[in-house]
Amino acid sequence: MPVTIKDIAKIAGVSHTTVSRALRGHPGIAPETVARIKKIAAELGYIPNTVARGLKTQRSGVVGVIVRRIVDPFFSEVLNGIEDTLQAAGYSFFLSSSNRDPEREKTIVRVMSERRVDGVIVCSSQVSEHHRRQLERFRVPTVLINNQAAEESAHSIYHDDVYGGWAVTHHLIELGHKRIAFLGNARGGRTSEERLRGYKQALSEAGLPIDEACIVSGPNGLAEGGAEGARRLLALPELPTGVVCYNDVMAIGVMRVLAEHGVHVPADCSVTGFDNIELAAYVNPPLTTFDQPKYELGHQAAVMLLRLLDGTADSDKRDIVVLRGELCPRESTAPPPENGRFVTEG
Amino acid sequence: MPVTIKDIAKIAGVSHTTVSRALRGHPGIAPETVARIKKIAAELGYIPNTVARGLKTQRSGVVGVIVRRIVDPFFSEVLNGIEDTLQAAGYSFFLSSSNRDPEREKTIVRVMSERRVDGVIVCSSQVSEHHRRQLERFRVPTVLINNQAAEESAHSIYHDDVYGGWAVTHHLIELGHKRIAFLGNARGGRTSEERLRGYKQALSEAGLPIDEACIVSGPNGLAEGGAEGARRLLALPELPTGVVCYNDVMAIGVMRVLAEHGVHVPADCSVTGFDNIELAAYVNPPLTTFDQPKYELGHQAAVMLLRLLDGTADSDKRDIVVLRGELCPRESTAPPPENGRFVTEG
DNA sequence: GCACATTATGCACACGTGTGCATATAGGGG
DNA sequence: CCCCTATATGCACACGTGTGCATAATGTGC
Numbered sequence: 001m002p003v004t005i006k007d008i009a010k011i012a013g014v015s016h017t018t019v020s021r022a023l024r025g026h027p028g029i030a031p032e033t034v035a036r037i038k039k040i041a042a043e044l045g046y047i048p049n050t051v052a053r054g055l056k057t058q059r060s061g062v063v064g065v066i067v068r069r070i071v072d073p074f075f076s077e078v079l080n081g082i083e084d085t086l087q088a089a090g091y092s093f094f095l096s097s098s099n100r101d102p103e104r105e106k107t108i109v110r111v112m113s114e115r116r117v118d119g120v121i122v123c124s125s126q127v128s129e130h131h132r133r134q135l136e137r138f139r140v141p142t143v144l145i146n147n148q149a150a151e152e153s154a155h156s157i158y159h160d161d162v163y164g165g166w167a168v169t170h171h172l173i174e175l176g177h178k179r180i181a182f183l184g185n186a187r188g189g190r191t192s193e194e195r196l197r198g199y200k201q202a203l204s205e206a207g208l209p210i211d212e213a214c215i216v217s218g219p220n221g222l223a224e225g226g227a228e229g230a231r232r233l234l235a236l237p238e239l240p241t242g243v244v245c246y247n248d249v250m251a252i253g254v255m256r257v258l259a260e261h262g263v264h265v266p267a268d269c270s271v272t273g274f275d276n277i278e279l280a281a282y283v284n285p286p287l288t289t290f291d292q293p294k295y296e297l298g299h300q301a302a303v304m305l306l307r308l309l310d311g312t313a314d315s316d317k318r319d320i321v322v323l324r325g326e327l328c329p330r331e332s333t334a335p336p337p338e339n340g341r342f343v344t345e346g
Numbered sequence: 347m348p349v350t351i352k353d354i355a356k357i358a359g360v361s362h363t364t365v366s367r368a369l370r371g372h373p374g375i376a377p378e379t380v381a382r383i384k385k386i387a388a389e390l391g392y393i394p395n396t397v398a399r400g401l402k403t404q405r406s407g408v409v410g411v412i413v414r415r416i417v418d419p420f421f422s423e424v425l426n427g428i429e430d431t432l433q434a435a436g437y438s439f440f441l442s443s444s445n446r447d448p449e450r451e452k453t454i455v456r457v458m459s460e461r462r463v464d465g466v467i468v469c470s471s472q473v474s475e476h477h478r479r480q481l482e483r484f485r486v487p488t489v490l491i492n493n494q495a496a497e498e499s500a501h502s503i504y505h506d507d508v509y510g511g512w513a514v515t516h517h518l519i520e521l522g523h524k525r526i527a528f529l530g531n532a533r534g535g536r537t538s539e540e541r542l543r544g545y546k547q548a549l550s551e552a553g554l555p556i557d558e559a560c561i562v563s564g565p566n567g568l569a570e571g572g573a574e575g576a577r578r579l580l581a582l583p584e585l586p587t588g589v590v591c592y593n594d595v596m597a598i599g600v601m602r603v604l605a606e607h608g609v610h611v612p613a614d615c616s617v618t619g620f621d622n623i624e625l626a627a628y629v630n631p632p633l634t635t636f637d638q639p640k641y642e643l644g645h646q647a648a649v650m651l652l653r654l655l656d657g658t659a660d661s662d663k664r665d666i667v668v669l670r671g672e673l674c675p676r677e678s679t680a681p682p683p684e685n686g687r688f689v690t691e692g
Numbered sequence: 693g694c695a696c697a698t699t700a701t702g703c704a705c706a707c708g709t710g711t712g713c714a715t716a717t718a719g720g721g722g
Numbered sequence: 723c724c725c726c727t728a729t730a731t732g733c734a735c736a737c738g739t740g741t742g743c744a745t746a747a748t749g750t751g752c
Contacts, residue, residue: 002484004708015732020710030730047484050460052401052708055737060397062440062461070426071624076417083416083443087450092440092457094408097429104433111438114396115408138348138393223628249625256628278417279595282569282602284630350738361702366740376700398738401707 003046011044012037023048054116063093063119063305064112066105070097073277074247074294078123078145081298089306091118100187105131113138119305122147123298124191141308141315145301148189155308157301157321161191164290165198165244167327168272171288172242173206176335177270181214181240183229183250185221192217192246195274199244214240218250226253234261241269241336248273248280248289255283255332266334276328286330293323349392357390358383369394400462409439409465409651410458412451416443419623420593420640424469424491427644435652437464446533451477459484465651468493469644470537487654487661491647494535501654503647503667507537510636511544511590513673514618517634518588519552522681523616527560527586529575529596531567538563538592541620545590560586564596572599580607587615587682594619594626594635601629601678612680622674632676639669 005019012019014033022029022037054060065082067075079095086093094117098105109131112120120135123145132153135142144156172180182199184192196215203210216232218225226245230253233239245251251273255265265271265285273280273289280287300321307313351365358365360379368375368383400406411428413421425441432439440458444451455477458466466481469491478499481488490502518526528545530538542561549556562578564571572591576599579585591597597619601611611617611631619626619635626633646667653659 006708016709017711017733018731020708021731024710026710028730033730047456047459049401049462049708051397051406051462052737053710055395055398055401055708055739056710058737070429071419071422073417073419076422080416080443083441087442087453092442092461094438095429095441096433096438097426107433110393113393115438116395116397223625227628252625252628255630256632259630279569279598279625282573282598284601284605286602352738362739363703363741364701366738367701370740372740374700379700395738398707399740401709401738402740404707 002049003041003044004049005046008037008040008044008046011040060116060118061091062115062117063091063121063309064108064115064117065093065095065121065123066108066112067095067097067123069099070095073249073279074275074292075123077277077294078298078301081295081300082121082123082302083298085299085302085306089302091306093121109134113140118309119143121145121301121305123301139315141305143301143305143308145297146191154316155304155319157297157304157323159292159297160322160324161194162198162201163324164274164292165195166202167198168244168274168288168290169199169202170206171327171329172244172270172272172333173202173208175242175270175333177242178208178336179211179214179238179240180208180242180244181216181233183226183233183243183245183254184215184217185225185246185250186217187220188246195244195246218246218253221247221250223249223253223256226250227257228253230254230257234258234263239263239269242333243269243271245271245273248275248277248287251287251289251332252279252283255285255287266332268337270333270336272333276325280328281330285332288330288333289328290325291328292325297323348395349387349390350395351392354383354386354390354392357386406462406464407437408461408463409437409467409655410454410461410463411439411441411467411469412454412458413441413443413469415445416441419595419625420621420638421469423623423640424644424647427641427646428467428469428648429644431645431648431652435648437652439467455480459486464655465489467491467647467651469647485661487651489647489651489654491643492537500662500664501650501666503643503650503669505638505643506668506670507540508544508547509670510620510638511541512548513544514590514620514634514636515545515548516552517673517675518590518616518618518679519548519554521588521616521679523586523588524554524682525557525560525584525586526554526588526590527562527579529572529579529589529591529600530561530563531571531592531596532563533566534592541590541592564592564599567593567596569595569599569602572596573603574599576600576603580604580609585609585615588679589615589617591617591619594621594623594633597633597635597678598625598629601631601633612678614683616679616682618679622671626674627676631678634676634679635674636671637674638671643669 006016009016009019019037022034096108119141121143144153146158182196184196200210216229218229245254251271255271258265263269273287276289276291280289351362355362355365365383368380442454465487467489490499492504528542530542546556562575564575591600597617601617604611609615619633622635622637626635654661
């Protein structure tokens with residue numbers, strides 16, 4: 001029912017070819033003809049059909065964004081960076097969340113292929129090698145953000161988690177802490193491992209022992225997972241004076257459980273987060289964390305994909321970008337308690 | 347370059363018409379032919395081109411989702427409900443955020459039209475009447491979630507904010523509070539106004555006076571906006587014993603500023619939020635709030651749109667759904683301090 | 693053995709746009 | 723006045739799929 005270039009052509013008394021060229025700014029059309037056609041198009045409220053154009057040009061102008069979980073303050077900000085950049089370049093995007101469900105992941109890749117997306121950005125989701133290859137078979141350029149095996153992929157972008165883990169741990173050490181726990185995310189994969197590596201590195205550098213009992217994991221990266229991790233720490237004979245958490249949300253869960261057990265943060269125990277989500281500065285106490293360049297991460301991923309799409313970058317040439325965030329000290333960390341440590345009930 | 351039904355037709359020795367029918371389950375094709383064609387399709391790794399199909403069938407199978415801000419814990423959960431429902435129905439969606447920028451909003455509506463989305467869901471974003479009408483001109487069914495003027499639109503779904511505002515206020519009153527502040531969101535529009543109405547209603551019912559000095563606004567719905575609002579309350583000669591906040595994020599901002607001024611929550615002052623975001627249960631103290639059916643909101647909006655798309659529902663018939671959440675009491679509220687109130691510095 | 697119904701398949705066009713090539717028109721130089 | 727070039731426009735086909743109608747093949751009843 002909508003207006004097509006043929007409708008315009010009929011009124012203007014020209015062929016639809018001329019209309020197409022006039023509207024697309026093709027050279028070789030008389031200026032007055034162009035003006036006339038544009039006027040008619042405007043009057044009719046013509047809106048070009050990108051779908052039809054895409055069919056002919058073999059480019060949809062759409063990219064797919066796959067994420068593990070939509071409700072995630074870290075990812076939201078990354079997505080924000082992706083969106084701004086893609087929109088400025090005239091691209092739209094499909095958003096899909098895999099929710100760690102392999103079946104759903106399979107569906108997503110299939111649908112994206114069927115809809116002929118020009119490219120894909122996979123964020124923090126371990127899309128299996130199998131599906132990655134399927135996308136490659138369709139020559140769909142893919143950029144991975146913070147994925148599980150960054151090294152294997154030609155185009156990926158991630159943050160320096162080893163450094164981040166080192167930075168927060170080093171911060172606690174400088175404050176005088178000697179017994180520092182690490183609370184990982186059992187489902188965090190590579191990210192969690194690398195933060196742990198940074199943690200160990202900082203301890204080693206400072207000549208502090210690595211106590212495996214102080215390295216625990218929460219079942220997931222949510223507040224609830226942090227709470228569970230905190231309970232494990234409270235079960236230790238002696239509570240560490242500092243806890244390095246996998247992310248801010250878990251840290252907030254940790255602080256909750258500590259508060260419930262009468263442990264004061266930071267007086268009795270310091271807590272650090274990771275990511276610097278919007279709320280980190282506002283929780284009680286404000287969270288010392290590692291500020292990740294979240295928006296930038298999304299922005300750069302989008303830029304990288306756009307380069308692949310317009311041919312500026314070579315699909316076969318490896319391109320791995322590592323961004324480094326920075327420590328963001330706030331009030332959830334302080335020197336350890338002077339007279340001994342907090343004695344747990346257990 | 348990808349495999350088309352013509353490629354399959356050539357190999358199978360039939361016309362592309364037969365292939366199309368065989369794959370789509372059209373009746374009148376010999377079962378053995380269907381089997382043979384499906385086998386070849388599978389071997390070649392054929393993936394149907396939804397774009398081409400959409401061109402012919404005039405249905406893209408894509409809907410547009412417009413939101414004000416991506417980084418918003420409330421909206422994330424709504425989006426989650428939308429996504430699950432749309433995906434189960436075989437639809438994909440474009441996500442766009444307007445960021446309150448009229449220019450950007452204009453672009454979004456244009457792009458969605460150009461891409462021929464089958465429908466649009468507008469969430470918490472006051473897409474202007476002008477643009478709404480443009481969508482209507484294209485006969486694009488539109489469902490509005492929690493919009494500014496729900497009454498004017500034929501299809502919308504929102505939550506009962508008057509009741510919510512009443513519920514949290516009533517909760518404070520029952521605890522014994524007599525001087526309760528309301529912290530609105532200057533950019534919250536209708537939503538903020540209705541929560542305020544519920545607040546006033548609860549006070550009136552209890553025979554409590556409405557003190558305009560206790561009704562303030564933050565400049566936005568973020569933690570920072572809440573913080574700013576809290577400073578305004580602290581500037582009052584006497585701090586109210588309870589604060590009803592526009593949403594959870596603002597409430598967290600409020601608690602931050604109160605803590606900085608030595609005001610204990612809930613001992614000196616009770617604070618309530620709104621929405622029940624994931625972190626609400628984990629902040630310190632855990633936030634008493636009004637639990638909104640966020641996922642359900644998104645789910646129902648998607649269902650409503652799907653009904654319009656498959657013709658089950660009539661586009662011209664008004665359909666307005668109101669969901670009602672429920673009070674979610676936690677530890678940020680308690681009876682008011684016994685001996686007088688907290689005296690501010692100012 | 694012939695008319696007819698039934699089944700299986702193909703032809704040709706359509707969806708809205710883009711593009712290589714041919715063609716029509718105009719202008720200029722000799 | 724003719725040839726050549728430059729300019730402006732149209733024709734016809736393409737992109738990948740779906741569909742009404744025609745047609746071929748097969749079976750059925752008499």
